[in-house]
Amino acid sequence: MNRPSSVAAMGNQGPPAPFAALVDRAARRDPQFATDFVSTVLRSARDAGASDVHLDPTTDALDVRWRLDGVLQPLVRLPREVAANVTARLKVLAGLLTYESALPQEGRIWDDTLRAEVRVSTFPTLYGERSVLRLLGASRESLDSLDDLAMPSDVLCELERNLSATSGAILIVGPAGSGKTTSAYACLRHIVARSGGGRSIASLEDPIEVAVNGVAQTQVNAAVEFDMATGLRSLLRLDPEVILIGEMRDRPTAEIALQAALTGQLVVTTFHAGDCRDALNRLLDIGIPTYAVRNAVRLVVAQRLLRRLCKCAGPGDPDRDARPLGLNVTQCRIPGACDDCHHTGFRGRTLVAEYQTISSSNPEFPQPAAHGLWSSAQALVERGTTTAAEVVRVLGLPPT
Numbered sequence: 134m135n136r137p138s139s140v141a142a143m144g145n146q147g148p149p150a151p152f153a154a155l156v157d158r159a160a161r162r163d164p165q166f167a168t169d170f171v172s173t174v175l176r177s178a179r180d181a182g183a184s185d186v187h188l189d190p191t192t193d194a195l196d197v198r199w200r201l202d203g204v205l206q207p208l209v210r211l212p213r214e215v216a217a218n219v220t221a222r223l224k225v226l227a228g229l230l231t232y233e234s235a236l237p238q239e240g241r242i243w244d245d246t247l248r249a250e251v252r253v254s255t256f257p258t259l260y261g262e263r264s265v266l267r268l269l270g271a272s273r274e275s276l277d278s279l280d281d282l283a284m285p286s287d288v289l290c291e292l293e294r295n296l297s298a299t300s301g302a303i304l305i306v307g308p309a310g311s312g313k314t315t316s317a318y319a320c321l322r323h324i325v326a327r328s329g330g331g332r333s334i335a336s337l338e339d340p341i342e343v344a345v346n347g348v349a350q351t352q353v354n355a356a357v358e359f360d361m362a363t364g365l366r367s368l369l370r371l372d373p374e375v376i377l378i379g380e381m382r383d384r385p386t387a388e389i390a391l392q393a394a395l396t397g398q399l400v401v402t403t404f405h406a407g408d409c410r411d412a413l414n415r416l417l418d419i420g421i422p423t424y425a426v427r428n429a430v431r432l433v434v435a436q437r438l439l440r441r442l443c444k445c446a447g448p449g450d451p452d453r454d455a456r457p458l459g460l461n462v463t464q465c466r467i468p469g470a471c472d473d474c475h476h477t478g479f480r481g482r483t484l485v486a487e488y489q490t491i492s493s494s495n496p497e498f499p500q501p502a503a504h505g506l507w508s509s510a511q512a513l514v515e516r517g518t519t520t521a522a523e524v525v526r527v528l529g530l531p532p533t
């Protein structure tokens with residue numbers, strides 16, 4: 134590769150094929166460059182299943198990275214001189230003010246061929262504006278049904294059992310990026326499929342990430358004081374049988390959601406918490422009475438997404454690759470590199486999960502989770518589905 138250093142590909146590999154030619158055009162100051170670059174980035178990101186693209190100006194370059202399976206990876210490095218044109222092109226597409234570079238801006242690009250939205254955020258930095266593109270509904274995982282999520286079978290079984298209930302709340306919990314929303318959508322699809330359209334299903338979301346057939350989806354709009362709590366109160370008057378609440382972020386939302394669960398609605402919602410026990414404790418912490426939690430919550434599922442090893446993985450040594458990280462396995466595999474995984478060693482993700490059923494008659498509260506996240510993850514390392522390092526990246530070091 135005989136290119137100026139500022140347009141060199143990042144990482145050990147060259148940029149993906151469509152970018153190699155573009156990088157040369159950037160160096161030649163081709164006037165069509167920015168337009169073609171932006172459309173190539175958007176198309177390539179969709180093709181690769183990337184969820185976000187980050188464009189960061191530095192002292193001498195515009196670094197472009199994309200998030201594959203939850204992890205930012207270098208994509209291409211462009212000469213500094215084209216940064217302003219690329220940002221301007223994004224702003225035009227997203228309907229932002231091109232002359233405003235001192236304030237953050239947010240907009241969206243609608244992709245008509247893919248029927249999907251790209252959210253564009255710009256933010257001023259020392260070296261110019263950085264931009265982040267979020268590809269909504271982009272992840273290959275978002276199209277999955279419950280069976281495709283590769284949930285541990287005991288968790289899946291418990292979840293399916295509870296989804297046929299007519300009241301109570303099902304909480305899907307985890308930190309940001311743990312796939313909670315994907316699982317919640319899969320739950321809705323499951324209910325739609327099983328009921329054959331016979332149940333009245335509504336959602337209140339912020340924002341609607343994926344359109345689901347058979348569900349009356351609504352997006353809150355804080356600008357007109359249509360927030361989660363207000364929207365939920367109105368929604369309940371429409372007598373839905375099943376409600377998806379995008380996320381219970383605050384006490385008013387949690388109170389109304391659990392009230393609905395107590396009075397004959399099945400509520401599916403996501404909640405930010407580390408594991409099942411943490412989720413129940415956090416509900417108590419924000420001021421939900423113990424009796425309400427015990428009587429309204431049917432099931433808590435806590436989950437994480439772990440990257441799956443690509444087919445290019447090779448044999449690992451447990452003494453070197455797993456045991457020092459606290460994973461007690463008898464065999465393991467380590468990442469390779471190939472074009473299929475964009476040389477990351479991983480391709481796609483899989484779920485680890487634990488669940489806890491809540492019984493109002495059991496004096497022990499919260500009851501211990503039936504299936505630990507850690508044991509679930511350790512089994513995947515043993516099976517060669519993922520690596521010990523990936524488990525530690527996502528779950529932290531094992532409990533001692």
Ligand SMILES: [Zn+2]
Binds near residue numbers: 443444471476
């Ligand atoms: Zn590979």
